[in-house]
Amino acid sequence: MDVSWIPGSADLVVVIVAVAAIAGGAVALLRRPGRGGGEAQAPTPAPRDGARPAPADEGTPAAPARPAPEDPSSRLARLRSRLSGGMGSALLAIFSRGSLSADDWEELEETLLAADVGAASTEALLDDLRARLKATPDAEPYALLREALLAVVDPGLDRSLDLAPADGVPATAVVVGVNGVGKTTTVGKLARVLVAEGRTVVLGAADTFRAAAADQLETWGARVGVPVVRSDRDGADPASVAFEAAQKGRDDGADVVLVDTAGRLQNKAGLMDELGKIVRVVSKVSPPREVLLVLDATTGQNGLTQARVFGEVAPLTGIVLTKLDGTARGGIVVAVQRELGVPVKFIGLGEGEDDLAPFDAAQFVDGILGR
Structure with missing residues (x-):
């Protein structure tokens, strides 16, 4: 509003502004908690027994629930991908030549030893493979080796965890x-x-x-x-x-x-x-x-x-095999199962929360064979 035509208008504007400021302060004072204003809140109670008071609710959303673990089948797929390319590639190259020569058998032995299958387990596996080939000469050697490995790695051992509480005792x-x-x-x-x-x-x-x-x-x-x-x-x-x-x-x-x-x-x-x-x-x-x-x-x-x-x-009662990645030689499982008879129950794939998977003999054998 134009008040310039009123005599002493500048002084009048200053007075009006001052009055408005004082009125606003009074309203704010009345609205303080405990002063009788319509928005007053009860004071926060003092903490008891040294406990810190709970923080005021500022509308912060609740923390999200923890995600469910990765499915075991997905973890085992990661295992197969990490194991492939080592012993499996060498074995595929050997068996792709057709019938096994003396040199092939020697190379097969070296490959198994390099994968940490162990001397005794390697000898037993090759003897088993020779017997299977003699019984079924038309069978694929690669498939027969898989059967021989499974017979060692999965001899019917119980791989479950016996961790159920009983009578209130953990x-x-x-x-x-x-x-x-x-x-x-x-x-x-x-x-x-x-x-x-x-x-x-x-x-x-x-x-x-x-x-x-x-x-x-x-x-x-x-x-x-x-x-x-x-x-x-x-x-x-x-x-x-x-x-x-x-x-x-x-x-x-x-x-x-x-x-x-x-x-x-x-x-x-x-x-x-x-x-x-x-x-x-x-x-x-x-x-x-x-x-x-x-x-x-x-x-x-x-x-x-x-x-x-x-x-x-x-x-x-069980073994957990850790650090089973692309550089690891997982043949140690064969030696442990054959010589100790202790079941491998879990395998570790890394440092993450979900990098632990229940051991599956068929998945493991297919992994080290590169299938």
Whole structure:
């Protein structure tokens, strides 16, 4: 509005603006919480017992639910793609020549040995293949080798996990293996599998000789959403931590307790004492149903030696084969199954949450054969 024609109009405008500002401040004061305004809110109650008050609801959306694990068939497809190109390519080249000559048999032996099938297992496989070819001379040698491998890798062993709680007591699994094979990561990924199946899990960080192991397991626990029992100091008694984990599992009504252990092999007697004590004290709450040995697929026949040592220390119920990628020589599975009779129950394909798959003998054999 044009007020320039009014005498002293400039002073009048200043007065009007000042009055409006004062009125606006009064309205804002009346609308403060606790002042009787229509938008007043109750004050936030003081926290009790030292707890921090819950943050005010600012309309932040809830965190999305964790996605379901990758389907096992998809994981096994990744396994086949990673294994293909190694032993499989060499075998295809040999069998594509037609009938096997003496040189072909020698090359076949070298190929199996290079894939870490092992001397004894290689000899047994070739003898089996010769017998099959003699019985069915018109059969495809490649197909007969697949049958021979399956007979060794899948001799009817039970590959299921015996981890069902009973009478309110959680089922306990102790995971063993030398340092560096991916043991702690395997515990975390196995917890992921169990949680996805609807089971409640407690983790026990009984590898107290490496602070990084407990920290790593806590990271996995937070990622998967399960509690972790650990010691506050390095070098604590591993059996004590395992016992506390088993107790927490029972008190919380958990379904499964997974115990991660140290992996030192410098002294077999010391290893035997340590693992034996863990099993004894945990058994007071829940006798271990599973003792799973984690093996690194890249270690080859050295992994078989490790398996023998741990097999003397604890009654192994299954093997988890880790680091099974394009550079790994998965023939160690053949040697382990044939010489130890311990079923391979899981295979590790990487560091991701879903890089653990149940072992499938046919898929595995087809993978190492490049089919």
